[in-house]
Amino acid sequence: MTPVQSACIPLFLKNKDVAAEAVTGSGKTLAFVIPVIELLLKREEKLKKMQVGALVITPTRELALQISEVLETFLKRFSQFTQILLIGGTNPIEDIEKFKAQGANIVVATPGRLEDMFRRKSEGLDLASYVKSLDVLVLDEADRLLDMGFETSLNTILSYLPKQRRTGLFSATQTQELEKLVRAGLRNPVRITVKEKGVADTCTQKTPSRLANFYTVCRPEDKFNKLVAFLRQHKHEKNLVFFSTCACVDYYSRALETLIKKVDVQCIHGKMKNKRNKIFANFRKLKSGILVCTDVMARGIDIPEVNWVIQYDPPSCASAFVHRCGRTARIGNHGNALVFLLPMEESYINFLSINQKCPLQKMSPISDVVDVLPKVKAMALADRAMFERGMRAFVSYVQAYSKHECSLIFRIKDLDFGSSARGFGLLCLPKMPELRGKVFPDFIPTNVDIDTIKYKDKNREKQRRKMLEEQKNEIRTARKGYVRQQAWSKQKDKKVRKKIKAAKRKHEDSDVDQEEMNELLNDTRLLKKLKKKKISEDDFEKQITGGSRSKTCGSSGEDD
Structure with a gap:
């Protein structure tokens, strides 16, 4: 057994609540899977088909799938138990039918789908009544469950569960939010902390001891070139490349597919729905390849024989750095990790060493670096979809950078937008608040x-053309309306000018009193106001006719 297993299993079997913190890749899954099965076997009253005896909650569907596979290998020997996997990306109606048909003594689930199942009483599934016999609750990667905003869902789920149960919280890092959960959900918990010794006996580190952790510093416009050069040199190995956003994953994975030949490049992120499980399963089977991903793959995921974990963008949360690195060097194996940093971010090294107990060493310069950005631009010119992916990726990168937790190191004010845009291989800069009113002499747009860049997909290009034509028609219609208003204005202008000319002729022929001249001047002022849209047409008409009436009444009064 690993240290965390030898510490947790006996305590769990003695009906203790456990809050375990252990370095990533230390075997935490078996530390709760084995006690779960043992406790269910020791029950005095055997579980019925529909009774749920154990519940395992995880933050991501990939981790849930992995735990389900581990459980499956054990349950082959214990056919009296059944399990069900409740995760996003599947049809909830099918999950309900499966639960009714097969039952489930062990449920492995993500919080969102599990909460949804509890609320589906109207569809013939009263899950709340089936969990009354629950013996064990396990929250795997418990701190991540809270980080991802599942706190409300967890509180809802916990309200359905019996209080007389065993609870286990497992994580690689402890947070203040997790401490609150421990105090609220566990009764007299036993705290277990398993850490690996660093080089010095006094320094414990949170990353595996056989992990070689490197960093490299490069300018924004050179960053992608160096990544491509590095991956080409390690194309026969298994590599994970982490980016900060889903849009960056979509964009750079397409670029890497073209630029790195004869390598299986796959991508995975949180906005994918049905494809995620298949991609994850396929990549685990590969001997070599590149998986471009977000932090959805940072926690608890066990991918065999990962040689390099590359962090192209440092994570927004410092604790996620440790979890990313932990996808390699698992269970005593050797592994390597590399993070790319900009010159202004170099102080992040000291921060990780002190705050996260994660020392890094500088990597020797990457050799054979070639400028691949012209090829990226050519891809954008050849396909509008690629051009739009690049724009979205840049916008999402800037937004993620502005929300970085280590804002004293990752300062948005210090980010060189022009050089970063060049590093993305953009054809032009997007319109966004962060760039408003700024000039970027380093960036030269194409x-x-x-508007002439076409989609490779003919149907998509046809739709775009149709939409552009509709927009042009709308503009033409608006312009016609504007011309009609101009014509009306000219007609009014002619009427007033005729009136003034007639008055002038009258003035020349006979003496016109001062009051009449004032009226004419007033009409001229009203016309100017109308042209400047300071008064409406109705107001103009009223004041013109009203002035004439008052003049007439005044004259008749004097005559009387």
Whole structure:
């Protein structure tokens, strides 16, 4: 057994609540899977088909799938128990039918789908009544469950569960929010902390001891070139490349597919729905390849024989750095990790060493670096979809950078937007608040008219053309309306000018009193106000006719 297993299993079997913190890749899954099965076997009253005896909650569907596979290998020997996997990306109606048909003594689930199942009483599934016999609750990667905003869902789920149960919280890092959960959900918990010794006996580190952790510093416009050069040199190995956003994953994975030949490049992120499970399963089977991903793959995921974990963008949360690195060097194996940093971010090294107990060493310069950005631009010119992916990726990168937790190191004010845009291989800068009113002499936009870039997908291009034509028609219609208003204005203008000319002729022929001249001047002022849209047409008409009436009444009064 690993240290965390030898510490947790006996305590769990003695009906203790456990809050375990252990370095990533230390075997935490078996530390709760084995006690779960043992406790269910020792029950005095055997579980019925529909009774849920154990519940395992995880933050991501990939981790849930992995735990389900581990459980499956054990349950082959214990056919009296059944399990069900409740995760997003599947049809909830099918999950309900499966639960009714097969039952489930052990449920492995993500919080969102599990909460949804509790609320589906109208569809013939009263899950709340089936969990009354629950013996064990396990929250795997418990701190991540809270980080991802599942606190409300967890509170809802806990309200359905019996209080007389065993609870286990497992995580690689402890947070203040997790401490609150421990105090609220566990009764007299036993705290277990398993850490690996660093080089010095006095320094404990949170990353595996056989992990070689490197960093490299490069300018924004050179960053992607160095990544491509590095991956080409390690194309026969298994590599994970982490980016900060889903849009960056979509964009850079397409670029890497073209630029790195004869390598299986796959991508995975949180906004994918049905494809995630298949991609994850396929990549685990590969001997070599590249998986481009977000932090959805940072926690608890066990991918065999990962040689390099590359952090192209440092994570927004410092604790996630440790979890990313932990996808390699698992269970005593050797592994490597590399993080790319900009010159202004170099102080992040000291921060990780002190705050996260994660020392890094500088990597020797990457050799054979070639400028691949012209090829990236050519891809954008050849397909509008690629051009739009690049724009979205840049916007999402800037937004993620502005929300970084280590804002004293990752300062948005210090980010060189022009050089970063060049590093993305953009044809032009997107319109966004962060760039408003700024000039970027380092960035030279392409001479090509962006509107002429076509989609490779003919149907998509046809729809775009149709939409552009509709927009042009709307503009034409609006312009016609504007011309009609101009014509009306000219007609009014002619009427008033005729009136003034007639008055002048009258003035020349006979003496016109001062009051009449004032009226004419007033009409001229009203016309100017109408042209400037300071008064409406109705007000103009009323004041013109009203002035004439008052003049007439005044004259008749004097005559009387």
